[in-house]
Amino acid sequence: MRGANQSSVSEFLLLGLSRQPQQQQLLFGLFLSMYLVTVLGNLLIILAISTDSRLHTPMYFFLSNLSFVDVSFSSTIVPKMLANHILSSQTISFPGCLTQMYFLIMFVSIDNFLLAVMSYDRFVAVCHPLHYTTKMTHQLCVLLVAGPWVIANLNALLHILLMARLSFCADSTIPHFFCDVSALLKLSCSDTHLNEMVILTEGALIMITPLVCILVSYICITCAVLRVPSTKGKWKAFSTCGSHVAVVSLFYGTIIAVYFNPSSSHSAETDIAAAVMYTVVTPMLNPFIYSLRNKDMKGALTKVISMKFFFC
Template identity: 55%
Template structure:
């Protein structure tokens, strides 16, 4: 098929949410509120863990990395939504769409891998407590995070390069609020067979492999908990992974509802709502889930906020002296 000038396109149109003008201020305010809560909450977790020496453990090291990735994850999509609503436009440039898709895949993959690494960490802590500090040493923690970055970066780069080979002619309307990989591929007028193969292969190997690792880790954890004789011991063991299990359930349930739904429902409002859940709501709720029942995080947050409130009057006093 001759592409001609098919690839010389200026922009895609993100159809996104309701087109009713009276709803745009409500959507703008809602997404701005969620974005500020996400950034502020995850930044607090990151700073609290970084500033408290008692939280310099593998579990909180991975949690701080997850908080950083969640800030980046939401920053890929929400600012563009707010900007389009503000200027009353649905357009996104071709380069902007490819870039957004690249970074979305990068941070979505990191979320996926970090949740798997955290499950492995909980498995070692509960099933092999005597060897935990030896096995989960700083070198291994750094290596696991580095491998997560490398695998996610390679996948996002491959998908982006595969996208550049496609030609686009008509039908550049994307029934989504961001440049989602599958939706952009459907806009192409050239053969997408190779792209589809790469997408499904990456999803099966990376997504399926990570999810299988989480399931395996928790099957071992449940087996270990069942062998604990005391009820208090079982509760203590389960409470150490309850927050992570909640985040995993919220993330994967919404992701699976989007990508395992029939093709005929891909552009439905329910599908977009499910996408909002895992791209916006889940990163926003993570700080609350990890801090509400975690005494260490609460203590670190109080300590960090207390230190910040003490430094503020001192800084103001020094400025007055000058």
């Protein structure tokens, strides 16, 4: 379409979560509380891991990176949503919308890869315990974290460049609380076939490949755990893995439901509900799932909190 590289829209209107005034006050308090829990919980994880030498292992190194990404991920969306409510202004500029979308895609991709890296780490620890220290070297751990950052940035850049070429010459109202890819594609008056094809091919490859690695890792872990003679040991391992699998299912299930279906097959309400799960709920669960069930992490967090109260 000619002129598709120019957008006549200078800003968008984010409708948010609800248009009902009585619901907006409740949702503001709820999301502010959830965001504070997300930031505080994940920052405590990072602080505990960095200050406790016993936690300087590959597993906790990956966990601290996941916590950082989760805080950044939520901070890309929730503060803007809360600010819009306070200022009674629901607009966002076109460059600001693309910027928010860039960081959203980037952090979702990194989160996705880190979940796969953590499952691989647990696979080596459970299935090859005698070779764990020789396989999970410091160099490999750094590479397993740096690689996702490079891939995620390139992936986000590709989608933003494709989005920037579209025209938005009609309705500029986004029925969402952030600049979502699928919502913007519905507003475009250009041909979005290429964008949708990239989402369903390259985007699917970015998401599905780590998911397959996670599934293979946990299948191998399950087989190894079933060979453990102790019933208590089996239950402990399955309990820990079950929590991780639940978060992985929540994260992948909502993203696949939103982004890997044709844009006409789901409503704005469905998109918003799914987005809330992977942008707000899942990052908030990170401290509880990966830390509070872990004795070493509990001890480190207790020390950090005790030191804080001591200095106060």
